[in-house]
Amino acid sequence: MKLDPQSVTGGDRINALLLAAWEDLTLTSGLLQIGGDQGRYLDLSDVAYQNITKAWFCPVTRRVLDVTLRGVTPYLPQNIATEGLTECRPITVPVCDVIVRDFASDDERVEAAREWLAKHPALQEARIEGTWSDLNERIIEGAGFFRAVEHSAQQSGSRLEQYEALFKKGLINLMSCSTTMEMGVDIGGINIVAMNNVPPHPANYLQRAGRAGRRAETRSIALTVCKNNPHDQHVFHNTAWPFTTRLRTPGISLSSPLIVQRHINSMLLANFLRMQSREENSTS
Structure with missing residues (x-):
């Protein structure tokens, strides 16, 4: 104004x-x-939705806006130097008619979508400006794509729970995991597990590969990348390694005085609470 x-x-x-x-x-x-x-x-x-045919290119955020007030971006910088930093450029967004047509196969539909994408000069300019990405083209093609997240101890507990819930619903279909997913998390619907190295012990391998095929999947696959080190190469030449190697017998080490003291304290506390419970029951 x-x-x-x-x-x-x-x-x-x-x-x-x-x-x-x-x-x-x-x-x-x-x-x-x-x-x-x-x-x-x-x-x-x-609220209703409609296709955008006339839009605005924001010079501040480099986003496509559906509406502006007198052509001025709502993302105004704090210090306005020139009108070039505030006035949006009008652009035309082509409406794809391929997605509403019927095709004999998915390959024909994808091919028709790619031909439509290639013949619009406006999309070529949008690719150069960075407002049109390969994700937009995947949506037009109707082809499948991966939504990937990281499941590791670097994430907060609440975020991990959110990722697991979305993964169970199929809204996330690729999860890059550390050992946090090896034990204690039961997620159905997994049909492929890929490991980027050979686990150190057969139990680790069985735990990780066992993430797949836990529900009604008719088949599941476990892929392992064997690196150029002695352990991985040994497993590469002995693919039955996780099934033929004897699992290590669990043991308890008493070499740590601190851990031993904690176990003794826990045992004494448990005995004290049991005695207190017995006395209360006998009194009542």
Whole structure:
């Protein structure tokens, strides 16, 4: 608006415009309805989707915006130097008609989508600007793609739980895991486990490979990359290694005085609590 909000005149005009917009949203159109505690909310039944054909390229975020106010980006920088940093460039977004057509096979549909993508100069410019990626092309093609996340101790517990829930629902289909997924996590629907090295012991291999095929999968695959070291090469030449090697018998080491003391303390506390429980039961 080219108004100075610090001046009296500019501040009054801006406040008048904001008040008029608020009244239009609440009183005239009723788009924002009254909720609890006198708050306002947008009823989702009033929301609709449509294809974008005329859009705006934001010079600040380099994103495609569906609407602007007088062609000015809503992501205004703090210090506006020139109009080139605020005015968005209008662009045309082509609407793909391939996805609504019927094809004899998926290969024909993908080929038709690629031909459509190749014949639009606007998309070529968008690729150069970085506003059109291979993910957009995958969506147009309707082909499958991977959504990958990292499941490791570097992530917070809440994020790991979120990843596991999305993975179970199929919203994440590729999970790069450390040993955090080796034990204690039971996720069904896994049909492929790929290990980027040979686990140190057969029990580790069986635990990791056992993540796949735990539900109703008709088949499962475990792939292992054997590196150029003695252990991996030994397993490469003896593929039955995890099934023929005898598992190590679990043992308890008493070489740590601190751990031994903790076990003694735990045993004494358990005996004390059992004695207290018996006395209370006999008294009652």
